[in-house]
Amino acid sequence: MTQLRFGIDLGGTKIEIIGLLVQDETSGTNTSEIIYQKRIDTPKGDYTATVLAIRNLVLDAENTLNSSSKYSANLNLPGLVGVGIPGSISSKTGRVKNANSVCLIGEDLQGDLQKVLKRPVKLANDANCFALSEATDGSAQGEDIVFGVIIGTGCGGGIVVNGQILNGINAIGGEWGHNPLPWIADTDIAMDCYCGLQGCNETFLSGSGLQKHFKQRSQQSLTVQEIVALAAKGDKAAQQQMNDYITWLAKGLASVINVIDPDVIVLGGGMSNIESLYTDVPKVWQNWVFSDEVKTKLVSPKYGDASGVRGAAWL
Incomplete structure (x- = not known):
């Protein structure tokens, strides 16, 4: 099984996206290859611009990979999307809390991203993402x-x-x-x-x-x-x-x-x-x-x- 996953690191100064091509995930081997990577500046203090920036990063990545003769035949589009954020999601409200990027606090980031990307989006604290990465195929x-x-x-x-x-x-x-x-x-x-x-x-x-x-x-x-x-x-x-x-x-x-x-x-x-x-x-x-x-x-x-x-x- 081949699957395209997009990972996004939403930071206070930069937003980074990677396209991770995962093969044989069901076998437990977690073989993966980064096939796309891009970094842009984070819109300062502008929540709406941040949502749109993430949308554009994902869509641009899909368009680039879909036009590549090397990868297009192996891609299962649209790709899955996960976002690491500098905060967490309140279990009470479903909105962002404890974020050092204060423009995110109180916003329905998951819902807004799902609307503009027209697919499920998963969010997690950036430290949780770090731990998951190292536990999955890291140290x-x-x-x-x-x-x-x-x-x-x-x-x-x-x-x-x-x-x-x-x-x-x-x-x-x-x-x-x-x-x-x-x-x-x-x-x-x-x-x-x-x-x-x-x-x-x-x-x-x-x-x-x-x-x-x-x-x-x-x-x-x-x-x-x-x-x-x-x-x-x-x-x-x-x-x-x-x-x-x-x-x-x-x-x-x-x-x-x-x-x-x-x-x-x-x-x-x-x-x-x-x-x-x-x-x-x-x-x-x-x-x-x-x-x-x-x-x-x-x-x-x-x-x-x-x-x-x-x-x-x-x-």
């Missing part, structure tokens, strides 16, 4: 329980169980970023979070959180990359900051392991590029996991920044 392929982590500008996550997103009755499954950092030490400073609370995981584990904590410690405003480089050169303040970060991440992930006991945790987002996390965090998370051993694996994403849009296609 966690074949695993039963997968926790996908996004640690970049913010801190989010998604849970996939037996190949299905665990969305939850409140549509917030995996949203560990706004749980408090557990087992907080006396020397840890709980900063205010934009959600209105204090000491959330996001304020410690996001890239911006790391920068704020380092500035408070050293009075230096540096990027994450600069802090990591300083630590590698032996700078004491940077080394202590990175040691603290490893402890914070280990605690945060240990609390997740204690609840859902995943086979694999996949890190995504800008912070996932720090290679030492994959060795150093598992060395210490045993201190907070309620088990005599920890078999959970901590891995990097197979598809990196492309996991979100691929996961949207797998919806």
